[in-house]
Amino acid sequence: MIHSIDPSILFLQEEEVIKAGALDMKMTLDAVEETYALLGQGQIINPPKTHIAMPIGSGANWGSFFNSMPCYIGGDYNVGGTKWAAESKKNATIPGIPYGIDITVLSDPETVLPFCILDGTLITAMRTSAVAGVFAKHTVPKDATTALLVGAGVVGRTAVMAVCEAVPQIKKIYLADLDVTKAEGIAADYKNVYDVEIIPTADAKSVAGEVDVVITQTTARSPFIDKSWLKPGLTIINMGSMEADLETVKESDIIAVDYWDQIITYDSKAAAQLYKAGELTKDQVVELSDMVLGKWNGRTDAAQTINCSSLGLGALDIMIGYKLFLKAQEMGIGTMVKLWDKPLWE
Ligand SMILES: NC(=O)c1ccc[n+]([C@@H]2O[C@H](COP(=O)([O-])OP(=O)(O)OC[C@H]3O[C@@H](n4cnc5c(N)ncnc54)[C@H](O)[C@@H]3O)[C@@H](O)[C@H]2O)c1
Incomplete structure (x- = not known):
């Protein structure tokens, strides 16, 4: 990836993530296989997700949860990021909102600047089933x-x-x-x-x-x-x-x-x-x-x-998110936002 000190972030909402190819199951299956291959070759750092169950004390009987899913993908990718994943039982009873809602952040591993924030909800749905598809293909x-x-x-x-x-x-x-x-x-x-x-x-x-x-x-x-x-x-x-x-x-x-x-x-x-x-x-x-x-x-x-x-791997979200970011950049879609014009303290 290209390193830069430009604090610009490309924001991609769900409709733009779709335009960039998020509903392409063949691409997703390939990305899943590639990610697990890199994981098995020691090219990915992917600690277990951190889980917060709510309300306090609910444990396995949660009403909603947040998961933090950071990772770094090495090899030719050299990209970092995290998925902030969430699910809510209540959402299953409210029309107009998905049960699971996710957002993905991609970051430059050298300058550590975030360069893309994208809806991760569809990526999650696609890659989750793609994992099942890959399991099925092999078993x-x-x-x-x-x-x-x-x-x-x-x-x-x-x-x-x-x-x-x-x-x-x-x-x-x-x-x-x-x-x-x-x-x-x-x-x-x-x-x-x-x-x-x-x-x-x-x-x-x-x-x-x-x-x-x-x-x-x-x-x-x-x-x-x-x-x-x-x-x-x-x-x-x-x-x-x-x-x-x-x-x-x-x-x-x-x-x-x-x-x-x-x-x-x-x-x-x-x-x-x-x-x-x-x-x-x-x-x-x-x-x-x-x-x-x-x-x-x-x-x-x-x-x-x-x-x-399967429990799901943050590296899948970062791998697919990065591919969609590259495509969105090529297509000139999304909205640019900035962390700062000039950092106050450095
Ligand atoms: N492994 C992963 O990587 C991963 C990632 C994302 C989501 N998930 C899991 O996938 C599951 C589905 O998520 P979703 O977003 O599709 O939820 P959803 O609410 O859209 O759909 C769940 C469906 O399951 C049905 N259901 C519940 N109990 C059932 C039963 N006993 N028999 C038959 N149907 C039943 C519900 O009626 C509902 O239609 C969740 O458990 C979620 O945590 C796993």
């Missing part, structure tokens, strides 16, 4: 044709895009939500976009036995997937807090996580609970970096079940 059975996506909110929508782009052999998607009208809406929106049949349902469990991969992106506060869902060769990918119970995760033949060092810090994740109970160690899991770097060769037996789980 679904070779002859997989059918998927079940549980949760038809914002991330459920992008999950349809991710599965269709990352695993095009999937020709039938069951899309489940407690509110089936949400699944129906997404099914109608994507009816003629991909070569796939999307079947809305309110009853995920009733179709689970038919599918090769289950991907969950719900706001459920307690697990709803139990051992009875585990059939030979099934892949389950959990993007929410804890949708599969501890026994289900424990009894999977293979446990995969996006990033071990971070996921064990987040108590609501099954991997963290198993680790803290002394029942899971790093050398027993497969990390997403291992998959994208070709260090893991897949199931050794077609009947093995795989449980994958």
Whole structure:
């Protein structure tokens, strides 16, 4: 990146982030693979996210939360930044506001000047499902044709895009939500976009036995997937807090996580609970970096079940945000703001 002492910051609102290509799922999938490859090669500094649950004392029963997700990406990128991520249960009941709202800041690692602030909400939705797509690409059975996506909110929508782009052999998607009208809406929106049949349902469990991969992106506060869902060769990918119970995760033949060092810090994740109970160690899991770097060769037996789980990586938001910043600059879009005309003290 070009270093400068110019304190100008390009501000990109959601509409401009879209113009710069935020809804391009192919680009997002490539960026996810590249980020996990760099992570696995030691080219990324990405400490576990800092989590603030509100109101005070609510812990795992939070009503809303803020996450701070700083990172530095080395290699040819040499860019730093942070995502300020937030979710609110209340938002799920208020029309006109997303459940999750995020903002991303990109900074020059040498002068440490911020040079871009952009809406990170869509990037989050796209990259979250792209992670599920990459997990699916590396873990679904070779002859997989059918998927079940549980949760038809914002991330459920992008999950349809991710599965269709990352695993095009999937020709039938069951899309489940407690509110089936949400699944129906997404099914109608994507009816003629991909070569796939999307079947809305309110009853995920009733179709689970038919599918090769289950991907969950719900706001459920307690697990709803139990051992009875585990059939030979099934892949389950959990993007929410804890949708599969501890026994289900424990009894999977293979446990995969996006990033071990971070996921064990987040108590609501099954991997963290198993680790803290002394029942899971790093050398027993497969990390997403291992998959994208070709260090893991897949199931050794077609009947093995795989449980994958993700907590999300700030580096993904910075990587994609940086690509969108470069594109926006090229397109001449966004609004320039300044930290100062001349710094008062230096
Ligand atoms: N792993 C990551 O990187 C990452 C990043 C962002 C969001 N997320 C998680 O993804 C999840 C979804 O986020 P969103 O923005 O799409 O929320 P959203 O509110 O837009 O959608 C959530 C949907 O889940 C449905 N739901 C809740 N419980 C359910 C159940 N038991 N069965 C079926 N459907 C159920 C709701 O009806 C709703 O439609 C959240 O848990 C969020 O924390 C994960």
